[in-house]
Each structure stands twice: as structure tokens, then as C-alpha cells.
Amino acid sequence: MPQPETDRPAAGRPSLTTEQVWRALARQPFMVVAMVNRHGQGRSVGVTPAVHGDDLWFAASQRDWKVTHLRHQPEVSVTVPVRRGGLLALVAPIPPATVTFPATAQVLPVGDAPDDVRRRLLRGLTEPDAERGDVVMVRLTPHGDFVTYGLGVPLRVMADTERARGRVPVARA
Template structure:
């Protein structure tokens, strides 16, 4: 994508790096009745995957097993100290992804350490914990990433799009 003048200068690597620093993401999904649902989760990024932990009987896990195609939206805080006094919206990263529900031991060790917060993997599995691996695909669509706060006021210039695939 060619960025408009003054628009974002983004790369897939930069978007992945920003995503990896975030403590919260929103997963949008569809339930068995075709109704949209969303859930906020704490992510761990490993390679080209975004992971989160859940209990195997959670409603979100049921929805993901039924319909694994989801959307992933990541709010990215902007503004630093200025955000305390001015209504600065977050930047966002959005993409499509495919979810796969996996046993705890199938997640990489670094992902288990981050998401289980020191809990033993065997105990977590015995308690019903599962890992959800989201594999983004298509493009990252961004708003306000890689541009100044002033440029965020111009929605055309604040938008960006880069392939999910690195390279």
C-alpha cells in the first residue's frame, strides 16, 4: 500500500512489534446462532501467532470451536501524559485470524510462562485450562499507528494497511 502524503510509514514487522507489547486485545467471533460476540483477553505473541489462555468450558472457547474465523482488534494507547488531560483515542490494529483451541502443553514455553503467570502447566491443564492460538491472515488495517497525534485527526492520513506476513 502506498501511504497518503503524511500518512503512516508502516511495515509488517513494526505492526507485529507493537502488537507484541500490548496487554489487551479484543477477539470478535460469532456464536452458534450467528450473533456477534467479542471478548477482551491478555495476549502473548510468539512468532506469527497471538495466544491467550482460557478455561475449556468458557463460552468463548465453545464459540471458537464452532466458528474459528475471528477478528482481532488491538487498541494501542497514544498520547502519554497528554492523554491524561485531552481525549486522545487509541490507535488500533485490526486483522482477521483463525483460532485453534489447543492443550496447554502445545503452547511454546515462553507463551505458557506469560499466560499462566508461573502456574505449573500440568496443574493448569488438570484445572481445565486450554490455550487458544490465533493465526492472523490477510492484512493488518491500522488507524493512528505510525503517525503524529495531529495526523490522527485526518482519518484518511491516519489509516494504514500492511500484509500480516512479515517480509
């Protein structure tokens, strides 16, 4: 019986695992969260993530427009650029690989975030600043599939969009 397309890499496509994608996400210092505001207009924002378990977190001020939008519409799309190329990237225009996925956002008080997430995301803030209530934590829970581009393939394959794409389930086995 043939496997579903999402479980079987096409010829030349990356054979990534869910765990490999999670490990790549955990190493990244930046992600873009795309959302829709109350007027149906698309918005996106770059944030610094922290991975904990099967969630990605970021800190924000509760007065930020992004927090207002996420409280109104918690379904988002997330894209995480993954730097490629090492030293070669310093002299050649090598685009980043990407991981894109849908997620549900939840705005939480700082104290509801795991300790390691708070330490990573609140560096430089003093405890009174964090306790003032102005800072909140946003937990993004991915669902569906990770759609990848350029992850798990040699740099030369990134020019072939068909072979550079991949898809793996978000849920860990």
C-alpha cells in the first residue's frame, strides 16, 4: 500500500524527521509571526523565540499591537529563517532555509512561562519590570505540518524549488 505523500520524500527531496526540524527551530534567534487584525488586514512581526517542549514562546508588552491582534485572532502563520552556508554565506548570496507552520497563540502572564523560557526571553529585564504586568509571554503551539524549504538538502539543491521543499508532521512521535 503506497504511503501518503507527506510521509514519503520525493526523489531528491529532503528526508527530514520531525525531531530534526524541532532541533533546527530551537537554534534560531528569529522568527516571523503573521496574523490578521480586526479589519482583516494581514500583519507580521519579527520576534525572538524560545522553544520549550512542543511550543515556541516570545515576550512582548501587553500594550503591543501584536498582543491585541493575537487576543482577537489567535490563529497565526509562523516562518522561521534558518541560516545556511557557513563561511560561504559571507561571500555568496545564499538565502536562508525556512520552516513555516500554522500555530495557535495564547497570551499568558510572565509567571505562566517555564523558567528556562523566562530566563532566555527576559534577559536584561529586572524582575520588577517583568512583574509590573506590562510584559506578557506568548505561547505558540504549532499544529499540522512543518513545511520546509532548503532544510536537509545541499546548498546547490536550494535552487530547485521542487527538490528543496519538504513536509513533516509537527507532532513528535
